[in-house]
Amino acid sequence: MIHMKDVYKTYNNGVSALNGININIDRGEFVYIVGPSGAGKSTFIRLIFREVKPTKGTVYVNEMNVNELKEKQVPLLRRNVGVVYQDFKLLSKLTVYENVAFAMEVIESHPSLIRTRVMEVLDLVGLKNKARFLPHELSGGEQQRVSIARAIVNYPKIVIADEPTGNLDPDTSWGIMKVLQEINDRGTTVIMATHSKEIVNTFKNRVVAIEDGLIVRDEHRGEYGYEG
Numbered sequence: 313m314i315h316m317k318d319v320y321k322t323y324n325n326g327v328s329a330l331n332g333i334n335i336n337i338d339r340g341e342f343v344y345i346v347g348p349s350g351a352g353k354s355t356f357i358r359l360i361f362r363e364v365k366p367t368k369g370t371v372y373v374n375e376m377n378v379n380e381l382k383e384k385q386v387p388l389l390r391r392n393v394g395v396v397y398q399d400f401k402l403l404s405k406l407t408v409y410e411n412v413a414f415a416m417e418v419i420e421s422h423p424s425l426i427r428t429r430v431m432e433v434l435d436l437v438g439l440k441n442k443a444r445f446l447p448h449e450l451s452g453g454e455q456q457r458v459s460i461a462r463a464i465v466n467y468p469k470i471v472i473a474d475e476p477t478g479n480l481d482p483d484t485s486w487g488i489m490k491v492l493q494e495i496n497d498r499g500t501t502v503i504m505a506t507h508s509k510e511i512v513n514t515f516k517n518r519v520v521a522i523e524d525g526l527i528v529r530d531e532h533r534g535e536y537g538y539e540g
């Protein structure tokens with residue numbers, strides 16, 4: 313599903329964020345990306361939906377060679393990759409319903425499908441009764457649920473989450489993890505960068521540790537491995 317071979321990323325300012333990454337991630341896996349700040353976790357994650365391009369090496373996502381995609385093919389890649397951010401990135405003037413529906417309108421889904429599907433994903437994340445609310449009327453955990461609903465509404469094969477619980481308290485984070493685990497149980501591949509020792513050591517999944525732009529550990533049902 314995701315395959316990286318000898319991937320390097322050097323930013324324009326000369327910083328080398330990734331220094332030879334090799335990894336395979338199969339369909340249906342749940343993978344945590346852990347490591348110190350500045351290790352290259354976000355860069356790794358952003359390669360998968362081509363928010364950054366590798367300087368060297370190859371990245372395959374869903375059988376597409378991400379390096380060779382033409383600009384007009386990038387939306388096709390992104391349809392298969394739902395993205396969840398630490399700061400939610402909801403559109404503040406749109407309701408919960410509209411934020412999620414917007415992702416379907418962008419890909420020109422049939423209007424009759426939109427209503428059913430949006431309510432279905434809002435139900436999955438436990439927010440059916442808040443469809444008419446605006447983002448600022450919701451708690452942080454609820455806003456993150458909306459962003460998860462938006463990420464999955466178009467049935468992506470992969471969901472990527474960069475520190476999705478980074479702005480949330482532990483109890484709220486737990487609820488978010490249950491939703492992500494449920495999405496994974498239904499067959500979607502989930503890749504999540506996190507600094508939460510509690511989450512990684514409780515919801516056991518594959519753990520990939522990155523330090524100085526290299527994978528230094530890759531364990532099935534692993535531990536966080538750093539001090540909290």
Ligand code: ADP
Nearest residue numbers: 323325327329348349350351352353354355356
């Ligand atoms: P992490 O997510 O593990 O904190 P990042 O991938 O964000 O690590 O960063 C890896 C390195 O690349 C850091 O030294 C960071 O400062 C640098 N970096 C990240 N994004 C950019 C950018 N857009 N331009 C220049 N340097 C960057």
Ligand code: ADP
Nearest residue numbers: 390391393394395396401402403415418462463
């Ligand atoms: P732009 O990139 O010009 O802001 P888009 O139409 O790509 O506009 O995105 C509109 C909204 O949907 C943005 O808030 C963006 O963060 C979100 N979005 C776009 N693609 C995805 C995705 N694959 N998963 C989750 N949210 C997405």
